[in-house]
Amino acid sequence: MLRFEDKIEKYIERFSLMEKNALYLVALSGGADSVSLLLVLKKLGYRVEACHCNFHLxxxxxxxxxxxxxQLCMSENIPFHHVHFDTKSYSELHHVSIEMAARNLRYSYFESLRKDLNADAICVAHHQEDSVETIIINLIRGTGIKGLRGILPKNGNIIRPLLGVNRSEIEEYLSTLNQEFVIDRTNLIDDVVRNKIRLNIIPLLEQINPRVKDNIFKTSTYLDDVYQIAEGFIEDYISHRDDIGLLRKGSQSYGSVGFKSILGFPKPQLLLYHILKEFGFNSIVSEEVLRNIQQNVIGRIWYSKTHEVLIDRDVLLIEPIEHTVLNPIKIPEGGTYVYNGHKFKFSVLNIESDFNLAKENDHITIDFSHLSWPLIIRPIKNSDRFVPFGMKGSKLVSDYLTDRKVSLFDKRRQLVLTDKEDQIIWLVGHRIADRYKVNKDTKSVLDVHLV
Structure with a gap:
């Protein structure tokens, strides 16, 4: 049987978790797990510094x-960093549980310290039983394959070198070193979900099969392999579909997914969840979206904390939630104006013999004599109506855009150019109002170019 140090070293090498010339922070609580982690990494020759959080609980x-x-770090000549938190106040202020408050504070501090020290990663002392407890928690709450993988060896800047060993091996290792550790008595009370599982459920399962923890952990590694294969298959499918577009503009991410690709995938809900989870949506939403697509429901929207997803005619659209309210701007005279990232160029021209009438959607020419200044650029309103060029009767702008198959997202961004009486001159990027068209009596025009 491998020695404890050898077992940890092999696990680190298997998942390429650490390098000998790098610096690592070790989250040190004083319990058996974190003490063993700190000492074994030092014995294996890794550069480590310890960080401790006092939550005052x-x-x-x-x-x-x-x-x-x-005192432990002093005796081992290991640099020691510590911080104090008013965890209860944080919990009340942010309306989260004490456990979540401690977790948020802990990992925020670890990452901040990592950056300050230019450390490569943060080592935490999760072991096999922790992963098994997580799997059972996820199973109770409801999860897919991702949740059944348990705790992973590496997640961003967090690494877990002890996942290859169990609690009894950790305690045995500390015993051989004659190393003391502290005991958190709250872990011995079944007042939270994880403690209930550790103290009640797992011992009951061990009565059925003494190796239940080993078997669950081993199964989770198989499921991780399955998950990686499935993810690779989905990514390959997405990369070969012309009607799937997932992109990022600066800090914002967008997405569009054609129904043909969704329904053509062997497991449509799996594809949807894979895509939507990146925008903050859970599996329940992906199931609802698929059901509405299959039932030909158009126009429904779902919201995550950061994004909204819309079922359009034959495509699923995903965009960031916009919180900005646009105020109208006045155009008192010709010139160049910028509005919500769009540049408008206004020019007053006399009609000459070689005059060419602009006919593009983003470039219009209108009769200057019909204009009442100042002009105004603003977003559309629900009550907006106009008489489109070439038509006799008025039409709701929203109906006109619907007929043009403009999505709800694009409708909300739609701009109009009006006169001072709020009469629509131009549905920007689409059509001018009929009364402003150039005719044989027109002497001068306003040329408007959306650059």
Whole structure:
């Protein structure tokens, strides 16, 4: 049987977690897991520094743990960093549980310290039982293959070198070193979900099969392989479809997915979830979206914290949620004006013999004599009506755009050019109003170019 140090080294090498010449922070609580992690990494020759969080949740025990960690690092000649948090106040302010508050504070501090020290990664002491507990939690809450993989060896700047060993191996290792550690008594009370699973459910499962933890952990590694294969297959499918576009503009991400590609995939819901999860949507939303597509429901929208997804005519559209309210701008005279990222160039021209009438959607020529200044550029309103060029009766702008198969997202961005009486002159990028068209009596025109 491999020694504890050898087992950790092989696990690190298997997943390429660490390099000997790099610097790593070790999250040190004082418990058996983190103490063993700190000591074994040092013995294996890795450059480590310890970081400890005092959440002030357990009175004197919190102070005891901090002093223990500081003394341990001093005796091992390991640099020690520590921070204090008012966890309860954070929990109340952000309306999250104490457990979530501690987690947010802990990882935010770790990452900030990592950047300050230019460290390569943060090592945390999750082991096999932690992963098994996570799998059971996810299974209870409802999860797909991703959640059944448990805790991963690496997630961004977080690495977990102890996932290849279990709790008994950790305690045995510390015993051989005659190394003490502190005990968090809250872990012995079944007052939160993870503790209930650790103290009640797993022992019950072990009565059925003593190797249940090993078997669950091993199964999770198989499922991770399946997940990676499935992800690769989906990515390959997406890359070969012309009607799937997933792109990023600066810090914003957008997406469009044709129904043909969705329904043509062997497992449409799996494809949808793979795409939508990147925009903050869960599996429940992906199931609802697919059901509405199959039922030919058009126009429904779902929201995540950052994005909204719309079922359009034959495509699924995904865009960032816009919080900006656009105010109208006045155009008092000719010139160049910028509005919501669009540049408009206004020029007053006299009609000469060689005059050419602009006919493009983004370039119009209108009769100057019919204009009442100042002109105004603004977003459309629900009540907007106009008489499109070449027509007799008025039409709601929203109906006109619907007839032109403009998506709801694009409708909300649609701009109009009006006169001072709020009469629509131009549905920007589409059509002018009929009363402003150039005729044989026109002497001068306003040339408007959307650059």
């Amino acid at each position: 357990r009175g004197e025990e919190s102070i005891r743990d901090e002093k223990f960690c500081e």
